[in-house]
Amino acid sequence: MTNVLVQIFSKLFATIGLPTVMIFAAVLLLSLWILSSSNPRVNWPPGPLCFPVVGCLPQLMISGKRRQPTDLLPWYDTYGDIMHIQLGEQHMIMLGTYELIEEAFVKNAATVSDRPTWVYFIRRLVGKDGAGVAFKNGHAWKELRRFTVSSLRDFGLGRKSLQEKIQDEARYLVQNIEDENGKAFSPSARIGKAVNNIISIVVFGARYDYDDTPKMLSVLEESMRMNKGGPLSFTNLARFFFPKKKFALVDKFYSLVRQEVKRHRQSFDPTDIRDFIDLYIKVTQDRLDPEIYTEWNVFRIIVDLYLAGTDTTANTLRWSLVHMVNHPDVQKRVQQEIDRVIGQGRVAKMEDKARMPFTEATILEVLRLSTVVPMGGPHATSEATTLAGYTIPKGTIILGDLYRVLHDKNNFEDPYNFKPERWLEDDGKVIKSDKMIPFSIGPRVCLGKGLAEMESFIFLTTLLQNFTFKVPEGENPPNGMEGLNAITFSPHNYNVCAVRR
């Protein structure tokens, strides 16, 4: 068959010549483009000029080459708060205000809560029907999400036990930092290990010493550091450009989780469910609803929790220290509050938070200014949906630009400055703002929000209870605005000195 085609094309080239063939191909592509963009049922919002085949990938590559969450902000000034962007054959809408995100993710949740599981890299990770909680759609996703939230609660989010584990981990982190004796060090890796230990306790029932990096964490970190192909990864062209090594790392990660499952099976007791792996074994044995509770779905929930629960919270803490050394006055005020409410004799607990408004305001300001998931998770339309008067067809990717909302001067005055006071009323109470959406909104809202808040509060207060963080002498202060923007946003590597209080 291939030979026949080659022969036909060779003859065609020989008869009519290469220039004619190229003109013919250009006319064909142009007609396809005009046909596709003149679909009368679709009125796309404004956006950059789309070219045949590649869409507006060239402009994206140019404007987005610094890979900062601020890169595309000027586009909103040109095209408006809702933008249409074509990535190869894939249409995508970017929503740049709270009101638009609310219209899409809350008011139209029935048709804007899917994940685009057909996109090459997602399909390669979870299969074309999606899986787990982060990449499943429809009724099965709702059921698996309900199951995940209630299991997380059972494993201690609502109970005292997990809080105690976080307190213990915060103490280990303090001991580890103490070993530096006030000398300059990079806090990034050990913060990653401390946070990773919490999700490891929930999922695998184990924590790891800071001296050994668990294999799973190093695989996760290596894959996070790898270039993901940027906007190209949303197109079918990704099958040619997506780094194959990334999938090899994912397969390695899956096999490490399978080894854990095997180890758990040896000591499994259905009357004593210790962690998510035990739950996985139980659920797949019980065959609750064999259509939904498949081995693959429950396995992927484990992976989802591990992936979504590590880098996000670790980056929040990494950014917290960046802002503390850049704003010693804020650090001091948090420490005064710690001294007043907690003192030096015990470790922080969640009940303290209500009496520590300045500390709460500081954490809110870190989450706002250093939006750790700048574009949220990719949503997709499961049916044609009207947004801001535009008819968006089924199968369109919808991104909520959380970074823009959290840096919109209509929502937050002087948005690019770190000002915890903005969160405090005159009487010292913490202001609640519905525009504060670092965890997104609607039915897909982050399901680890409670755990992330508990970790951020206990880790940060324990660190500042024990140390004052400073910029090492002779070094520049770390950059508080720019960082590495992959799916999550992390600060560039930096050093601090931790001076014992």
Ligand code: HEM
């Ligand atoms: C500061 C820390 C965190 C931030 C800022 C954050 C933010 C987010 C955001 C923006 C989304 C996408 C929501 C959407 O698609 O509209 C998300 C989803 C998710 N997060 Fe988090 N997250 C954090 C910590 C965690 C933790 C600790 C866990 C694990 C327990 C977790 C588990 C998940 C899961 C499983 C999803 C997918 C939910 C679904 O698709 O139904 N996250 N998170």
